[in-house]
C-alpha cells in the first residue's frame with residue numbers, strides 16, 4: 001500500500017543567515033499509512049511543531065520533500081491550499097484563533113474557504129460539532145463566551161469540518177484538566193474509529209500517546225530517535241528515560257518486576273496486558 | 289516570514305561596543321549624525337565612513353546583517369538618488385538625450401545623498417544591534433531625567449516605550465502563528481481585490497486584538513502584584529555608570545564633529 005504521507009530527508013532551518021540560525025528539523029524521514037493513528041512525541045523544542053507544519057505546506061522545507069498520496073506537495077506551489085484542505089492541522093492552543101461571531105460561523109470558516117454550498121456547510125458543521133460533543137445552543141453562542149475546553153473543541157471542529165484525509169493535532173490536550181484531556185482524547189479516538197482516516201497526534205505525554213496510537217515516532221534534538229509500535233518503543237525504556245522522556249507507569253512496573261526476576265514482557269504499556277501476563281504466570285489460575 | 293525582519297533587532301555580544309554605556313552610545317550616535325550632516329565633500333564623508341567601519345568591525349556585527357537591514361530602505365534610497373540626479377540645477381553634463389537633464393552638481397548631490405542615507409541607517413542600526421531595548425530606554429530615562437523637574441512624565445514615557453519594544457516581537461510571533469492557523473483552514477491573504485484582502489484580515493486582527501488585550505491585562509496584574517507604583521523613589525537593578533572608555537568614546541566623536549566642521553571650512 002502506498003503511504004498517504006511521506007517525508008523524505010526533511011531539513012528545516014529557521015532564521016537562515018542570521019546569528020539565530022538553527023535547524024529545528026534535520027534529515028527526518030517518515031511514512032504514514034492510510035488509516036494509521038500515529039503519535040509523535042518529544043520534548044519542547046524537539047521539532048514536533050516544525051515537522052507537522054511541513055505536512056500541510058505551511059512551512060517550506062529548507063531541503064528534502066513531502067509527498068501526499070505520492071505527489072510532491074510543492075510540485076504546484078499555487079495549489080498549496082488544496083493540500084491544506086486534505087491535511088487538516090489543529091495548532092497548539094487553537095482557541096486563540098477563534099474570531100467569528102458565533103461558534104457555528106467559526107467552524108464554517110474552513111468549509112466556506114473550500115467553496116462549498118450553504119447546505120453542505122451546514123451539514124458538515126453539525127457533524128463536526130457532534131464529533132467534539134458541542135451542543136446546538138453552544139453553536140449559536142459567541143465563541144468568546146465559551147469555557148476554555150469548549151473553545152478548544154470549537155477550534156478542533158473547525159478543522160474536522162473540512163473532512164481532511166489526514167487530521168493532525170498539535171498537543172490538543174495542553175493546559176486542560178485531566179477530565180477535559182480524557183474527553184478530547186476520547187473524541188479523537190472515536191473520530192478515528194468512525195472515519196477510518198489517518199490521525200497524527202502530537203504530544204509530550206507518554207501516557208496519553210501509549211493508550212491511543214498504533215505507532216510512535218520519538219523526536220529528539222531535531223532528529224527521529226525511534227519509530228515503531230508502542231511495544232517496540234517501550235521495550236527501549238532505558239533509552240527513553242536517558243533522553244528525559246517518561247514511559248507509562250505500567251511499563252515502569254513491568255521493568256521493575258523483571259529486575260526482580262519475574263519474567264513479564266518489558267514492553268507492556270497497558271494495565272490489562274500486564275494483568276493478563278501476570279495471571280498467566282500464576283498458572284492460568286482465576287482471580288488474584 | 290514576518291519574523292525575519294531584522295529592523296531594530298538586538299544581537300547580544302560582549303565587544304567593546306556592546307559594553308559601552310547605552311547613554312554614551314546614544315550620545316555618540318547623535319554626534320555621528322551631526323558630523324554626517326556637516327560633511328560636505330569626499331574627504332569628510334571618508335572620515336565619517338572610516339569611523340563607522342571601525343565601529344562595525346569592533347562590534348563584530350556581520351556586514352551581511354548590516355546590508356540585510358538596508359534592504360527595507362533600498363526604494364527610498366533609489367528614489368532620493370533619482371530626484372537629486374534630475375532636479376538639481378546647473379550645467380548639463382552633455383548635450384545628449386537624458387544626459388541633458390543631468391548636471392554635474394546633480395551627480396554629486398545624488399552620490400552624497402545616497403551616502404548620507406546609507407551611513408545614517410547603518411549608524412543607527414549599529415546602535416540597536418548592539419544595545420538591548422531595555423538599556424536603550426534606561427539611557428533615555430537617565431538622559432531626559434532633568435525634564436522631570438518640569439513635570440514631564442519621563443518615567444511613564446520610557447516605561448511605555450520599553451513595554452512596546454518588549455511586546456513587538458511577541459506580537460509579531462503571535463501574528464505569524466495566527467496567520468498560519470488561519471491558512472491551515474484555507475484562508476487566502478494573497479489574492480482578490482482590495483476589498484477582499486481587507487476582509488481577509490478580520491480572521492487575523494480579531495484574535496490578535498483579543499490576545500493583546502489579554503496580555504496587557506495580565507501584565508498590569510503582574511506589575512501590581514509586585515507593588516509597582518510608578519517612578520517615584522524607584523531604584524534600578526543595573527545602575528548606569530560611565531567608565532573611562534565612555535569618556536574616550538565621547539571625546540572621539542566630539543573630535544569627529546570638530547574635524548568635519550573644520551574640513552567644511554576648507555570645502556573638503
Ligand SMILES: Nc1ncnc2c1ncn2[C@@H]1O[C@H](COP(=O)(O)OP(=O)(O)O)[C@@H](O)[C@H]1O
Pocket residue numbers: 014015023024042043044045046047048049050051291
Ligand atoms: N518561528 C520560529 N523562528 C525561529 N525558531 C523557531 C521558530 N519556531 C520554532 N523555532 C525553534 O525551533 C525549535 C523547534 O521548535 P518546535 O518545532 O516548535 O518544537 P516543539 O513543537 O517540539 O516544541 C525550537 O528550538 C524553537 O526555538
Ligand SMILES: [Mg+2]
Pocket residue numbers: 048049092170
Ligand atoms: Mg510545539
